[in-house]
Structures are given as C-alpha cells and as structure tokens.
Amino acid sequence: MSPSTSPRVFTEREVARHCTKDSCWVLLGTRVYDVTAFLRMHPGGEALIRSRSGKDISRVMEGPPHRHSENARRWMEQYYIGELDRESGAHEAQVLRERKTASEQPDEKTAQKVKMVEEISPYSKCSSVDLDKDLVDWRKPLAWQVGHLGEKYDAWVHQPVDRPIRLFGNPLLEAGTKTSWYWVPVVWLPLVFYVSWHCYTTMAQGTSRVFLTSDFSIPIHKYSFPVFFLMGWFLWSFIEYCIHRFVFHMKPPAHNYYLITIHFLLHGQHHKSPFDGARLVFPPGLASIVVGAFYAILHQLLPDIIGLSVFVGGLCGYVVYDMIHYYLHYGSPKKGSYLYDLKAYHVKHHFEHQRSGFGITTTFWDHPFNTVIPDEKF
Ligand code: HEM
Ligand SMILES: [Zn+2]
Ligand SMILES: [Zn+2]
Structure with missing residues (x-):
C-alpha cells in the first residue's frame, strides 16, 4: 500500500x-x-x-x-x-x-x-513486496539482477516473500525453469518400477553371484533385492543432506556476480519465494544429470545387479524426497504426525535457521553433522 x-x-x-x-x-x-x-x-x-x-x-x-x-x-x-x-x-x-x-x-x-x-474484497491485499523499496526491481527478471547485490545478497535472499519469481525475460527460457510437481513421478516412477522388477526377478532366479576374484564368487540370496533397495534409499538420504547443505547452501563470495547468480538459480530463489509452486521440484532434465552420475558411480563400484538395485532404491528415495518437499510447503499435515514435525522443521529452516535443519525427508543426518535446529525454550 x-x-x-x-x-x-x-x-x-x-x-x-x-x-x-x-x-x-x-x-x-x-x-x-x-x-x-x-x-x-x-x-x-x-x-x-x-x-x-x-x-x-x-x-x-x-x-x-x-x-x-x-x-x-x-x-x-x-x-x-x-x-x-x-x-x-x-x-x-x-x-x-x-x-x-x-x-x-x-x-x-x-x-x-x-x-x-x-x-472491499476479502482478497484485496496490499502489494506483497514494496516495489519501490526493495533492492531489486520486481518488474524485471531477477536472474541478472541478484549478482549485483554483493554483500547484501545473503540477507536479502533469506527474507522470504509471498510472490512468484520471474527469473528470465525470454518466455521459453522462463518456462524451462518451471516444473509442475506431478512431472517428477510421471517421469521417474515408471523407471523405478521397471528396474525394480528387473532386479527382483533376476535375483529371484537364484543364479546371481558376486565375483570377488576371477575364480572365487559368492551367491547372492534370491530374496535380497529389498535389502539393497533400502540401502540405496538410505544412501539417497545422505546425498539429499549433502546437496542441500554443501551445494545449495554454499555461501557465494559477496563480489562474485556469477556464483551469486548460480546460487540464486539453484536454491536462493526457493528461499526468497518458498511458496512458488512451479519451482519446488527439480526439473527432470536437471535431475537426470544427478541421476545419471549416481548410476555411473554405482555401476563402477558395485557388481552389476547389486549396483542397479542400490541405484533404484536411491532413485525411489529421490522421488519421495521431491514429493515430500512439495507437501511440506503446501500440505497441512495433522499435528503429532511425522510430516507435521518435518513441516515445522523445514519451515524453520526457511524462516529462521537457514544455517541448520538441512534434512528434508529425515532429520537423521543433521545429528552427526551437528546442524539440528534446537528445540524451543521458553
Ligand atoms: C493465530 C495464531 C498463531 C498461532 C497460535 C501460531 C502458532 C505457531 C506454532 C505453534 C508454530 C511452531 C510450529 C512447531 O514448531 O510445531 C508456528 C510457526 C510459524 N508460524 Fe505461526 N501461529 C499463529 C499465527 C501465525 C501467522 C498469522 C503467521 C504468518 C502469517 C505465522 C507464521 C508462522 C511461521 C512462518 C512459522 C515458522 C517458524 C517461524 O518462522 O517463526 N503464524 N506458529
Ligand atoms: Zn535451504
Ligand atoms: Zn523448501
């Protein structure tokens, strides 16, 4: 106003x-x-x-x-x-x-x-950001402006606002940065089901073996697929923590225009506008780079069918993570439920404790890394 x-x-x-x-x-x-x-x-x-x-x-x-x-x-x-x-x-x-x-x-x-x-309409409210007073011009795309904020960027990006962000002026480029939540299960779940089925049926034949040397091998138990799948899911929870903490929350040097811009594109924009529904999940194109790298590493490190089983568990963990993250922002879980606690925890990460509370689907990894959001004391 x-x-x-x-x-x-x-x-x-x-x-x-x-x-x-x-x-x-x-x-x-x-x-x-x-x-x-x-x-x-x-x-x-x-x-x-x-x-x-x-x-x-x-x-x-x-x-x-x-x-x-x-x-x-x-x-x-x-x-x-x-x-x-x-x-x-x-x-x-x-x-x-x-x-x-x-x-x-x-x-x-x-x-x-x-x-x-x-x-007076009940929905008529004052402009959510004072266009004249903010450090950036909200009438123009933000991607090329934020790098100029320098040392003011960190404080600015951690003051959330309730309005969608326009990143780029070019409509095609702008559309490419937006993803509706349902694209994540639509793209990845068929792959999860197909690869899981392949791994399960292959192991269930009881003929898979792990070769420790060229002439010494041990058999893989025919029903061991769920164990490797869960190991992959657990591994994902660690990757989820590391990406959020060490990549998304890297603190860009105050005078590096390009690193500030990259930070904003990767995660800063989600902190500036936490309820911009079109930018809450990873675009499948970008995610496939991480998924591909995850597959390549496991394929190198682990025997064929075990690597694939761990991979598909991790991929499933990723899909669940993106869905849960979306729900934590838009859903209204019941008090006392696991998701209620996760939502309170994650919103505190956004509003108050941006240097802690990096776990999204679980707070588990915040404990060994000592980044747990402390309980409230009165
Ligand atoms: C009307 C009475 C309100 C009550 C009783 C209330 C209560 C609470 C409680 C209990 C939490 C902590 C959740 C948890 O840790 O389990 C919370 C967090 C929060 N509430 Fe409210 N709230 C009220 C109104 C509002 C309003 C009007 C807003 C803003 C429009 C708001 C914004 C927030 C935010 C952003 C948090 C996350 C932590 C923080 O930044 O402080 N609340 N509220
Ligand atoms: Zn964050
Ligand atoms: Zn979030």
Missing part, C-alpha cells in the same frame, strides 16, 4: 465475520490481516490460526507455544489489508438500538461506512 493512500477501515463486526477457512482475518492491535492464503501453509497448522480468527494475536505471535521469527512477522505484513475502527462496535450497537426502537434507517455516515466495507 502506498504511503499516500489512507488505510481501509473495517468495523469489528466485519472483521469477526471472516472466521472460516475460505476467509480468515486476524488482528495485530488495530491492524487487520487477511491470512486466508497462508492457512494451509502455516507450520503450526490451520486450526491454530482459525481458532483465533477475528481476534488480536499480538500476544500469540510472541508465544508460547511459539515465538515467531522476524521473518514470520515480516511475512505477515504481506497480508495487511487495513485498520480496525475501534469505535465501530459501539457505534453499530447504537445504530441497531435506534433502529430497533424507532425502526429507522441508519444515518448517511453509517450507510457510507457499511458500503465502503462491503465493497
């Missing part, structure tokens, strides 16, 4: 009306926020916000149960829609009383106020 326009004013009754999952408003003092779009994404669950709709949540934002981060508060400002008219409650009661006794129509001033409130 530009500073020259005066804020919209809502009556208490109007604010209280927005208490459903299709329209949920909350207050910080007299400031009114339409948080409907964020309900499903809230790591504390929808119910926590909905149960306080129409109410002042200033104290709740301080916690307990949770002291919200700076970024969570900044994030909330994107949903600011106007101010509460404190006197409206008393005024409306007075109007109602007068109407009841004298069956009168409300005065002109009240009618005007009601009309103004009714005209």
Whole structure:
C-alpha cells in the first residue's frame, strides 16, 4: 500500500465475520490481516490460526507455544489489508438500538461506512513486496539482477516473500525453469518400477553371484533385492543432506556476480519465494544429470545387479524426497504426525535457521553433522 493512500477501515463486526477457512482475518492491535492464503501453509497448522480468527494475536505471535521469527512477522505484513475502527462496535450497537426502537434507517455516515466495507474484497491485499523499496526491481527478471547485490545478497535472499519469481525475460527460457510437481513421478516412477522388477526377478532366479576374484564368487540370496533397495534409499538420504547443505547452501563470495547468480538459480530463489509452486521440484532434465552420475558411480563400484538395485532404491528415495518437499510447503499435515514435525522443521529452516535443519525427508543426518535446529525454550 502506498504511503499516500489512507488505510481501509473495517468495523469489528466485519472483521469477526471472516472466521472460516475460505476467509480468515486476524488482528495485530488495530491492524487487520487477511491470512486466508497462508492457512494451509502455516507450520503450526490451520486450526491454530482459525481458532483465533477475528481476534488480536499480538500476544500469540510472541508465544508460547511459539515465538515467531522476524521473518514470520515480516511475512505477515504481506497480508495487511487495513485498520480496525475501534469505535465501530459501539457505534453499530447504537445504530441497531435506534433502529430497533424507532425502526429507522441508519444515518448517511453509517450507510457510507457499511458500503465502503462491503465493497472491499476479502482478497484485496496490499502489494506483497514494496516495489519501490526493495533492492531489486520486481518488474524485471531477477536472474541478472541478484549478482549485483554483493554483500547484501545473503540477507536479502533469506527474507522470504509471498510472490512468484520471474527469473528470465525470454518466455521459453522462463518456462524451462518451471516444473509442475506431478512431472517428477510421471517421469521417474515408471523407471523405478521397471528396474525394480528387473532386479527382483533376476535375483529371484537364484543364479546371481558376486565375483570377488576371477575364480572365487559368492551367491547372492534370491530374496535380497529389498535389502539393497533400502540401502540405496538410505544412501539417497545422505546425498539429499549433502546437496542441500554443501551445494545449495554454499555461501557465494559477496563480489562474485556469477556464483551469486548460480546460487540464486539453484536454491536462493526457493528461499526468497518458498511458496512458488512451479519451482519446488527439480526439473527432470536437471535431475537426470544427478541421476545419471549416481548410476555411473554405482555401476563402477558395485557388481552389476547389486549396483542397479542400490541405484533404484536411491532413485525411489529421490522421488519421495521431491514429493515430500512439495507437501511440506503446501500440505497441512495433522499435528503429532511425522510430516507435521518435518513441516515445522523445514519451515524453520526457511524462516529462521537457514544455517541448520538441512534434512528434508529425515532429520537423521543433521545429528552427526551437528546442524539440528534446537528445540524451543521458553
Ligand atoms: C493465530 C495464531 C498463531 C498461532 C497460535 C501460531 C502458532 C505457531 C506454532 C505453534 C508454530 C511452531 C510450529 C512447531 O514448531 O510445531 C508456528 C510457526 C510459524 N508460524 Fe505461526 N501461529 C499463529 C499465527 C501465525 C501467522 C498469522 C503467521 C504468518 C502469517 C505465522 C507464521 C508462522 C511461521 C512462518 C512459522 C515458522 C517458524 C517461524 O518462522 O517463526 N503464524 N506458529
Ligand atoms: Zn535451504
Ligand atoms: Zn523448501
């Protein structure tokens, strides 16, 4: 909202009306926020916000149960829609009383106020990023701008915003950077099923052997495919941690334009806009480079059928990882479930603890690497 326009004013009754999952408003003092779009994404669950709709949540934002981060508060400002008219409650009661006794129509001033409130769509909110004040120009593609931010890049990229990113001006190039989530299972699951079936049936014949030297070999148990498959999945969880921590979160030198740009394209843009649904999963073209390298290494290191079984377990782990990552951003898991804890953990990685909490499908590897997000203390 530009500073020259005066804020919209809502009556208490109007604010209280927005208490459903299709329209949920909350207050910080007299400031009114339409948080409907964020309900499903809230790591504390929808119910926590909905149960306080129409109410002042200033104290709740301080916690307990949770002291919200700076970024969570900044994030909330994107949903600011106007101010509460404190006197409206008393005024409306007075109007109602007068109407009841004298069956009168409300005065002109009240009618005007009601009309103004009714005209405001519940989804009309102020611009989520102040285009004039930000360090980059959101009206232009971002890919070639971020490299110029220098030492301001790190802080800027870790202040998330709720708006989609345009990376490139060229429409074809731009479209190539976007992937709908379902392409991941569509492309990779047939391969997972086919290779798994091939490995399972080959081993089930009971004739596979591992050659330790040219004339000494040991037999592979005919039902050992699930063991190698799970080993591959476990190996993937380690790769997932390493890629996220050491590649995606490498800190680019402040004066290296190209490394900053690469960081932004690989992962920075996901931290800047964590709910840009078109850029949450790996494009299959890019993923196939990693998948191909994973296959080539295992093929070199392990005997044929074992290497393939470990590979397909790892590939399955990757598909599950991408789906879970998508769900952690958009889903609303039940409190107490494994995914609820993972979601809270991952959103904290985005909003508050960008230097820890690198595990997505499991927090397991954060323990030996000492990057676990600490539990909250009050
Ligand atoms: C209405 C009352 C609210 C309650 C009771 C509440 C409660 C919580 C709780 C319990 C968590 C931690 C989840 C966990 O670790 O298990 C959390 C995290 C979070 N909440 Fe809320 N919340 C409320 C409103 C909001 C609003 C309005 C926003 C922003 C629009 C918000 C944004 C966040 C964010 C971003 C986190 C992740 C951690 C952080 O950055 O602080 N919450 N909330
Ligand atoms: Zn990250
Ligand atoms: Zn994420």
